[in-house]
Amino acid sequence: xxxxKKPHALSDVPLHYCPGCTHGIVHRLVAEVIDELGIxxxxxxxxxxxxxxxxxxxxxxxxxxxxxxxxxxxATGVKRANPDNIVFTYQGDGDLASIGTAxxxxxxxxxxxxxxxxxxxxxxxxxxxxxxxxxxxxQVTQTSPYGRDVNLCGYPVKICExxxxxxxxxxxxxxxxxxxxxxxxxxxxxxxxxxxxxxxxGFSLIEVISSCPTNWGMTPQAALKWIDEKMIPYYPLxxxxxxxxxxxxxxx
Amino acid sequence: MNKLTFRTDxxxxxxxxxxxxxxxxxxxxxxxxxxxGHHPVTAVNPEAxxxxxxxxxxxxxxxxxxxxxx
Numbered sequence: 001x002x003x004x005k006k007p008h009a010l011s012d013v014p015l016h017y018c019p020g021c022t023h024g025i026v027h028r029l030v031a032e033v034i035d036e037l038g039i040x041x042x043x044x045x046x047x048x049x050x051x052x053x054x055x056x057x058x059x060x061x062x063x064x065x066x067x068x069x070x071x072x073x074x075a076t077g078v079k080r081a082n083p084d085n086i087v088f089t090y091q092g093d094g095d096l097a098s099i100g101t102a103x104x105x106x107x108x109x110x111x112x113x114x115x116x117x118x119x120x121x122x123x124x125x126x127x128x129x130x131x132x133x134x135x136x137x138x139q140v141t142q143t144s145p146y147g148r149d150v151n152l153c154g155y156p157v158k159i160c161e162x163x164x165x166x167x168x169x170x171x172x173x174x175x176x177x178x179x180x181x182x183x184x185x186x187x188x189x190x191x192x193x194x195x196x197x198x199x200x201x202g203f204s205l206i207e208v209i210s211s212c213p214t215n216w217g218m219t220p221q222a223a224l225k226w227i228d229e230k231m232i233p234y235y236p237l238x239x240x241x242x243x244x245x246x247x248x249x250x251x252x
Numbered sequence: 253m254n255k256l257t258f259r260t261d262x263x264x265x266x267x268x269x270x271x272x273x274x275x276x277x278x279x280x281x282x283x284x285x286x287x288x289g290h291h292p293v294t295a296v297n298p299e300a301x302x303x304x305x306x307x308x309x310x311x312x313x314x315x316x317x318x319x320x321x322x
Binding site: 001002003004005006007010014015017018019020021022023024025028179180183184213220221224 | 264271272306308310311312313314319321
């Protein structure tokens with residue numbers, strides 16, 4: 001009996017990510033969810049700019065490459081023109097939380113019926129490890145060699161907390177993938193985000209706290225530990241908004 | 253007997269699977285270099301495998317296939 005094999009929606013192309021980068025895990029989770037929901041034929045993915053810029057090579061569904069940060073805007077257009085298709089974006093923190101903040105906030109406020117997978121690794125990976133809007137206070141990066149100074153550079157952007165203030169979005173959850181238990185939990189969250197779209201509920205965003213061993217300057221194992229020690233205390237995991245659960249609560 | 257199959261050429265030798273295995277089945281093959289130039293993962297103790305698939309769940313490159321009772 002096969003206990004585990006590569007999901008069909010994930011292509012055979014070798015991933016270009018660095019050794020130990022958790023992007024690959026999240027790619028696989030998305031592909032598994034697409035397989036399980038049986039939506040590979042009608043799914044359209046939107047790839048971002050950043051490390052995951054070549055995500056279009058790795059999924060067997062149709063993919064579009066968006067301009068930097070504009071994936072939710074492209075997804076809005078695709079979904080409105082083809083409401084029967086399932087549209088998801090896959091974005092990093094440099095794409096979604098930096099140049100694409102406006103698109104993110106407004107598509108959430110409009111409650112567009114799309115699924116957003118947001119990878120937060122607290123650094124700009126592709127360009128070589130510069131400080132990102134999500135870098136932690138005191139975090140050493142290429143452009144903050146003495147640690148992020150919050151008096152000079154301000155505080156990190158907490159996307160889930162920020163979007164939860166809006167009335168628009170349907171579902172916001174922050175998960176991580178640094179151990180097997182958390183990976184299973186992340187898959188459940190991603191599946192719910194896709195199911196919400198199938199049910200026509202609206203905007204779902206799953207923030208995945210991810211590791212960047214290369215630019216954090218750590219081994220893959222140490223990077224996973226660093227998520228537990230540094231990232232999660234600043235970015236607490238959990239559901240930040242679930243409108244259908246709130247509605248159920250109101251009825252009771 | 254449980255069976256592990258590796259797509260060895262895609263392995264990047266990150267070792268996350270080695271660490272997560274509860275039965276110490278896996279190790280990086282220090283004397284082998286794959287196409288990508290990494291020491292790929294190999295099963296050094298395959299009979300101890302309990303097919304929990306933790307290794308495959310953790311693998312970022314999805315190179316591990318797990319079969320139970322082959």
